[in-house]
Amino acid sequence: xxxxxxxxxxxxxxxxxxxxxxxxxxxxxxxxxxxxxxxxxxxxxxxxxxxxxxxxxxxxxxxxxxxxxxxxxxxxxxxxxxxxxxxxxxxxxxxxxxxxxxxxxxxxxxxxxxxxxxxxxxxxxxxxxxxxxxxxxxxxxxxxxxxxxxxxxxxxxxxxxxxxxxxxxxxxxxxxxxxxxxxxxxxxxxxxxxxxxxxxxxxxxxxxxxxxxxxxxxxxxxxxxxxxxxxxxxxxxxxxxxxxxxxxxxxxxxxxxxxxxxxxxxxxxxxxxxxxxxxxxxxxxxxxxxxxxxxxxxxxxxxxxxxxxxxxxxxxxxxxxxxxxxxxxxxxxxxxxxxxxxxxxxxxxxxxxxxxxxxxxxxxxxxxxxxxxxxxxxxxxxxxxxxx
Numbered sequence: 043x044x045x046x047x048x049x050x051x052x053x054x055x056x057x058x059x060x061x062x063x064x065x066x067x068x069x070x071x072x073x074x075x076x077x078x079x080x081x082x083x084x085x086x087x088x089x090x091x092x093x094x095x096x097x098x099x100x101x102x103x104x105x106x107x108x109x110x111x112x113x114x115x116x117x118x119x120x121x122x123x124x125x126x127x128x129x130x131x132x133x134x135x136x137x138x139x140x141x142x143x144x145x146x147x148x149x150x151x152x153x154x155x156x157x158x159x160x161x162x163x164x165x166x167x168x169x170x171x172x173x174x175x176x177x178x179x180x181x182x183x184x185x186x187x188x189x190x191x192x193x194x195x196x197x198x199x200x201x202x203x204x205x206x207x208x209x210x211x212x213x214x215x216x217x218x219x220x221x222x223x224x225x226x227x228x229x230x231x232x233x234x235x236x237x238x239x240x241x242x243x244x245x246x247x248x249x250x251x252x253x254x255x256x257x258x259x260x261x262x263x264x265x266x267x268x269x270x271x272x273x274x275x276x277x278x279x280x281x282x283x284x285x286x287x288x289x290x291x292x293x294x295x296x297x298x299x300x301x302x303x304x305x306x307x308x309x310x311x312x313x314x315x316x317x318x319x320x321x322x323x324x325x326x327x328x329x330x331x332x333x334x335x336x337x338x339x340x341x342x343x344x345x346x347x348x349x350x351x352x353x354x355x356x357x358x359x360x361x362x363x364x365x366x367x368x369x370x371x372x373x374x375x376x377x378x379x380x381x382x383x384x385x386x387x388x389x390x391x392x393x394x395x396x397x398x399x400x401x402x403x404x405x406x407x408x409x410x411x412x413x414x415x416x417x418x419x420x421x422x423x424x425x426x427x428x429x430x
Contacts (some may be wrong), residue, residue: 045339047087048072050080053100054321056330061336077335081327082106090115095426096338098331101318102126102191103274105247109349113399116352116366116425120334124190125326126318130272131194133317134242135202137296138183141268143175146311184238186231186254187245187273188213188221195242197222209234210245235262240270247274257282266293272317273298283310342403342430351396358390358405362430368423369400376421377402384414399425 047061047068048334057079058068077096078085084106085097092240097107097269098120109119151169181204185196188210200206200222209220209228228234241263245251255278269292271278280301286292287309294379297304300312318327330346337343339400342364344353350366367373374393381388381404390405410418410429419427 044273045076046072046074047335048078050078050083053079053081054325054328057100057326057330057332060329060332066336076339079328079331079335080106090117094119095428096335098335100324100327100331104348105274113349114425116399118338118344118347118366120331120338120345120347122327122330123290123346125186125330126320126323127190127194129320129323130191130244130317131198131297132320133313134195134270134272135198137270137272137311137313138178138199138240140311141294141296142178144173148173180205181239182207182237183242184209184211184228184234185225185239186234186241186243188217189244190217193217193220193245195244200213200224206405207234207237232259235259235267235323236264236269239264240268242270243273243277245273245277247276252276253279253282255279255282255286256284260286260289260291263291265291266295267291267295271295271297271299280304295328312404340430342401344401349392349396350399350401353394353401353403355390355391355392355403355405359407361406361409363402363404363406363410363418363427364426364430365402365404365418365424366426367402367421368425369395369398370423373400373423374402377404377418380414380417380421381406381410384411386410386414 045066047066049068049070061068070173074093076093077098079098079100081100086108092115096118097112097374099107100122102121102123104119104121107119112119148169154164157165179202183199183204183206185192185206185208196206206225207228208225209231243248243254253273260282269278269283280303283292283295284303284307286335287295287307294311296311298313298315298317304310305312334345337345341357342362343355344350365377378388387407389407391403393400393402415427416430418424
């Protein structure tokens with residue numbers, strides 16, 4: 043069988059090379075694809091063919107993908123959490139130096155100097171006095187969101203001698219183990235804001251994280267706080283941030299998501315969404331997603347899906363059924379019943395669920411005939427079923 047992959051956006055060749063030639067057809071004009079692989083293209087208005095089995099985004103956020111609609115179609119959406127963690131971490135740490143050593147203003151100052159000789163030397167000395175900065179050790183950084191990126195930021199800041207406070211009510215055990223022992227735990231966002239001189243966000247944009255800095259929360263913050271947003275536009279309320287800058291509550295705002303208002307404010311440092319813009323991050327993301335798509339298409343295994351459970355089953359035979367269905371009672375029983383009617387023996391199986399959806403993988407001792415497959419596909423609540 044040849045799988046068809048629709049490529050959207052510029053994707054790293056290192057990732058695309060993971061699909062074996064002859065087994066996969068890749069192109070930007072593929073019709074009725076088995077999978078879509080993309081970066082930033084918005085898919086909300088796209089119609090999806092019934093043959094579509096998976097969508098993979100070579101990045102972390104999936105705001106450009108209609109995840110809920112794809113869930114109803116039985117299509118898992120894969121992403122690449124952590125693949126760009128080092129790139130974002132470097133940008134956050136670099137921005138701390140950019141801000142506290144006044145590097146952006148100092149560069150602009152010297153870039154405009156026109157004098158020569160002793161006059162130039164005097165202007166340089168004047169600038170040296172004008173752009174006196176602050177060092178980072180012993181200053182306190184609050185990290186909101188302790189996923190792959192947040193953990194790297196927290197640990198690197200701690201290694202630089204900063205006091206680090208973290209907050210994430212849903213931190214995983216694996217990420218908690220990776221945290222530096224010196225990272226303190228905050229009890230809430232407000233608790234973290236009240237104790238931090240610098241605040242950086244590393245959370246997805248969902249209802250619970252929208253406008254985490256707002257007018258009300260400005261009151262919780264220390265005077266002359268520095269806010270960094272390399273997470274998502276909307277995680278902080280730009281209007282509230284601008285008011286905080288004008289009042290002096292906020293010293294500097296650094297964001298990867300410029301607006302006209304933030305660009306024009308003298309104490310905002312805006313960057314053109316550089317968070318994951320390194321060759322290494324793009325390669326890592328593409329490789330991770332390509333491997334996940336291949337594993338799902340060829341074996342039905344699901345890893346790093348934003349809308350489906352993790353499901354991994356080592357193969358016990360050459361015949362496997364991969365089924366995605368509603369998470370309702372007796373689904374596995376009905377599937378097993380249809381296999382039993384055609385004398386198909388189950389050699390290995392797994393069933394995992396997440397919310398309203400579930401995935402069942404079954405290895406059988408023989409190929410399942412079309413009549414039995416048709417009966418399985420006809421079970422109410424069955425969204426996708428295929429032999430692989």
